[in-house]
Amino acid sequence: MNQTSILPQILEWMPFVLQGFGLNILMSLLAIAIGTAIGTFLGLGQLSPSMAVGGPSKLATQLFRNAPWLVLLFYCIFLIPYQVNIAGITIQLPSWLRATIGFSFPVAANFSEIVRGSVNSVPRGQWEAAEALGYSRRATLFRIILPQCITRMVPPWMNLYALLLTATPLSMIVGVEEALGRTQAAVQAQSDSRVLIPMYLALLTMFFVYTWPINRLSLMLERRFRTK
Template sequence: MNGARNHERLAGSTDLAVLKPFRLNNGEPPAWRLQASHGYVLFAVLAVYVLVGDVHAAPAKPSILATMWKWTPFLLQGFAFNILISFVSIIIGTLAGAALGLGQISNSGLVRSFAWTVTQFFRNAPWLVLLFYCIFLIPFEFELFGVTIPFPAWIKAVIGLSLPVMANFSEIVRGAVQSIPDGQWEAAESLAYTRRQTLWLIILPQCIKRMLPPWMNLYAVLTMATPLVSIVGVGEGMTTTGEILAAENRSDLLIPFYLYLLCLFFLYCYPIARWTIGLERKYAVKI
């Protein structure tokens, strides 16, 4: 710190070419502050629109704010279903993706080729197309020992979202394992560790802190993609908002309610983004 100040003092007291201290942000505000300001703008737009709408609303109609407050429990119930879908999808996708990622670093060429093909196929497939395939190709019920077992649409939607999550997490696992220096493998081999012991006792524990930030970012992306399931008939936040607007039958509620839902997603995903940034700084490689 004192060295940087002396360097700046020297730069101001001489006409010689002096290299100024390097700053990462060049005096600009950090990215997370810019993101927070975007959130404030979002809430401000919602508040202004509600107030203006209430001023111009007909006297016989209840205010926009009162209507939003009345339907808030119903909207939160639909939004909670988005969170449930995201939780189940990230768990299934993480477990399947971990197995697939380890398959990409297998000693068997056949296993590596299969894991790479599956990863690239689902990683580069549109999420909405995968949802439609799961909705229409998986039966709505199964017959097991004469018992009919229903298979709800939301479970098929979870499978459809788990597939791209699986493929993306597979790449996260592969990249994390390959980022560990080769000396770790060589040291374990010199201690007569098997490949399995080396992987589970030495390599993967070091990979956790490297995989955690991108995994959390993947979960945030998945959460923001959950409204796609409304297109295939799953009742969640978007579907609930549509039902509220249909019940009220008021055109002036269209923008406020969708802004309201947007604010809910922001309030849920922004802390995850902030936590991810903190973990990236904590586990960053010091040069």
């Protein structure tokens, strides 16, 4: 078998691998959406003066933020049932969906810290000025503080998403047929050791092409918001 036969082999398997990469993107989008929603509540909970709210929020944030992603992934894969019954309707929960839920926990914890840090970065004088004008703490938070925090949260949120996408290949370990698992299957199916490096290089290129613009955009937004 000559060297020129390697490229056709790789191109033949690319649609198969790209379908798996599409699943990586889907899992990352769902996980960042779920994690952002939960993380917003956790972050605001950390800022609550009530220990009944602030204590559990801080505990959950630190627990999921410092736990290994793979451990959380295993917990969700094996503890979440394969199917649930709602009003007599059976809903299947495939492995990729349970893995997505597993990824959403560390995302929520990290975004919680982004929210907390962004709110705390607003000068204390703005809280005092709003209080002097008769605003309640709740009104000050939602009408004055949080609108200013959006630009502070967007760049780290984008970096968190890029990090999340690069972590999704961990789901291969629990049986999800994403891009890394499909690349491994393609290499084994070809029985040609010469395609090993090119196939994994193609996979690396997919992740780089997708995440590099996100990182560049986050840096651009960070510089732009910093000058305001």
